[in-house]
Each structure stands twice: as C-alpha cells, then as structure tokens.
Amino acid sequence: MYVAVKGGEVAIDAAHRLLARARRGDGTVAEVSLAQIEGQLSLAADRVMGEASLYDRTLAALAIKQARGDLVEAIFLLRAYRTTLPRLAASEPVDTGTMRIRRRISAAFKDLPGGQVLGPTFDYTHRLLDFALAAEGGAPAGEATPEAPDPVAPCPRVAGFLNKEGLIEPAAAPEPGAVPDITRAPLDYPADRRTRLQALARGDEGYLLALAYSTQRGYANNHPFAGEIRTGKVDVEIVPEELGFPVCIGEIDLTECEMINQFVGGPDRPAQFTRGYGLAFGEQERKSMAMALVDRALRADELGEPRTAPAQDEEFVLAHCDNVEASGFVQHLKLPHYVDFQSELDVIRRIRAAAASKREAAE
C-alpha cells in the first residue's frame, strides 16, 4: 500500500528544471519542431496515436517532444490529454475496402485485383546504415520519385475472393446491441471479439509482438499467412443528429492486416481458412500483424481449440496489454513506500527474533 508523503517541493522544482534542460539538449543545436517530428519521425507519431488511442498527429508530436522521445511516456501524456475532451460523436464504421492505397500486399496471393503495391516500405532494404543521411541538407525527399502513368487501381479485399469459394470463414453475423466501449465500461471477462479488438488496438506493440511470436513458435498452434496488409487513407463519416444523413468529417491513415489461418474443421464445420484481424492508426504494419495473430489466438474457445498457451488466455492478454496501466503500476514502485517498508522490516525482525528465541529454547 502506498502512503502519501509530503515535502520536497524545492527539490522537485529543481528536478523539473533539470528535465527541461535535458529535454533541450545541447543549446547550440537547433531545437526540434513538431512539424519535423510529424514529418520525419512519422512512425513514432503513429505509434503514439495508436497506443494513446487518440488520432492527432500534432499532439502526438508534441507528446514525443515533451517526453524526450520516450514513446511510452508520450503515449501516457496523450492518453491523459484525451480525458480532458468531450466525446462529440461516434463514426460510422470506416470502409477499408475503399482505402486510398499507400501500400497493399498479400503473401498468400501473387496475382490479385489491384496488384501488389509496395509503397514506402523497409522491406527489401539491406538494413545497412545509410551514412548519406548523416550528411544533412541533401536533396528534398521525393524529388526523384518516379510516377506510374496511372494511379493505383481499386483494390478489393482479398478475403472477398476466397469467400466466393467458401474456403474462408465469412464475417460473423453482426452482434446485437451497442458497440462495447472499454473507455466507458471496464473490461469484463469473457470479452467479446469487438471488445478484444478495441483493447488490442491500443495495446503495447512490443507486448503484442512477443505474444504473436510465441504463437508462431508453437505456443498455440497457428499457421498463418498474411492474406492482406494495406495502408492508406479512409474517409471518416458521422451521422449528425441535426442532419440525419452521413457526412464526411475528414480522412485518417490506417493499416489493416488480415491473417488467414488453416483450420481443420470439425463435426459441424468444414475445413476452411479462418481469419485474424488487425487494424491500427497510421502506418503500423508490425503492430497490425501482431494484433491479427493475437486476435486469432484469442478465438480458441469460439473455434473449439484447446487453450494451452498464454496468447490464448484472454484475461492474461487483455489485462496486461495496456502500456499506460502497465508502466504506471510498475513505475509506482519508485514512489516513496517508507511506511510500507518500515512495517515489513518490523515483521522480518519479529520473525527472526522469534526464530532465534525458539533456537535458544531448543538448545
């Protein structure tokens, strides 16, 4: 138990000034701007938006700057800011099938309508440090980017064509009732898939990546293919009460991953592919892939699979995936626990004294 302490105002104030100084770094070096972070460290901003569960690139950039680049701290800052704003609306479900494609690949199908579009990917780079980037002031990025004669063709979702043969599970019938929201009602187990996806969407990338990796290594039998990964922009629509029809309020970047997994079937289900789903703000490919693998592992009960591995344990996965909660609870151990510790010291001393007197009595 934590017992409050007081005092230390002067030291705390000095510590905060030191923090500001450390944040600024060498004063002879130009200060980093939010536009630079948004534009040049955009994947950091995307991760912060995703795990803070608040889509706002400029605020994510501000949080990254304030947190000295500590992304988990930045996520905490942005999550805290989120609580100061009222909820004005809930969107219509976004249509990722009409995404304006920035990247779209399938590891399962070579030839697919719309084609494989690599986009700005790290894939197929050699992962050698590029010292040209160390020399600043080079040509503006994208100046020499080639253009194809035509824009990217419409890209229907891959699961759609497997569905035509019945080889992949169709979407389940829409769940009745209001869409569950973990920001309004605490997580309750067992959680339905909608709730799990909301929790995973804001879950820590590193944690989900490790769990996803564990499923590939045999902790939950899972043989996945990246059926489709797509990144790009989708329109966001709401239905305002005063208008009564849907209107577009802007567009956001999303990354979507559909994993398809072998499923041998059972007495009342034919053998077919099943699906795991990942969706994340911005360009978060690794996150959305990990999310899709974990989503599929968490469907063990629904698909009649034995639950043997951590990634299949809903409560274990969901209760620990939020890095704001996790880092808060781990880091609270730094706060003064003097009263607590004093009482435990007393207990240890008493146990030892009792043991010593018992020994003496025995001798």
Add this chain to the structure above:
Amino acid sequence: MSRQDDDSPKARQAWIRVLAKAAPAELAAEWAALPSRPAYSFLRRPETGLAMIRGRIGGDGSAFNLGEASATRAAIRLDGTETMGFGFVLGRDARHAELAAAFDALLQTGAAAAHAAVARLDNARRAREAAESRRIAASKVDFFAMTRE
C-alpha cells in the same frame, strides 16, 4: 454540382466532404477571396472534442471501437435568414470548423462563387491525390514464382 441539386442531401454531402478535407489554409484563402462574405452568427461556437472511430471486424463484420480522433464542430446561421450551416471536421482547428459551417450555409443559398470555390478545392485535392497515387503505383510489383526442377 448543378444548382437544382443544391437542396438534396447528396449535393450537400459532397460539398461537406470537400470542406472537411480541405486544408484549413486553403479554405481560409477561398473564403477571403469571395466577392462578398455574408454576416453570420454562431448557433454553436467552435468546440473541440473527440470522435470515436469505428472499424469492422475483418473489414466486413461487426463494428468495433478502434480509438478516438480529435474533432471540432461549429454551427452558424446567416444573419437575417433561416439558413444554417454545419461544420464538423477532424482535428483541432476552430477556424476550419467555422469556415466549413459558413461555406455550408452559403452553398445552400446557391451562391455561385462559393460553388466555384468548392469545385477548386475539390479539383486541387483530387490532383494531389492522383499524383501521390501515381508515385505509389510506381512501386507496384509482379512476383514470379520460381519453377521447381
């Protein structure tokens, strides 16, 4: 955008989309360039809050809550009329929401200059999107499976 469609939701949906997607600076420039700018009063002053973004399981299943986005709304009425304008845009730019609402009202009155402004904003955005999409399309790839011997 034909004039007789001005009252149908479809035409209004189309211009609301253009206004919401316009860069705030572009929108402000178009407003400033109008030959006459009507006076209006706020029905709702610009207010920033959150819109919960929803996705669908598998892209085609049940809706779920993905996460929130910052959003700003405003509503105005053209002075001396009953024409109301609606503004609701992603982000925290109060002026963007206000001008979207002002344009929405003006467009409902059939003001030709406002319709021309929306057409310009729409064309500019489409051109930018098409150019970006052509750059993306240059990375389209054909993989050849090697034949096993």
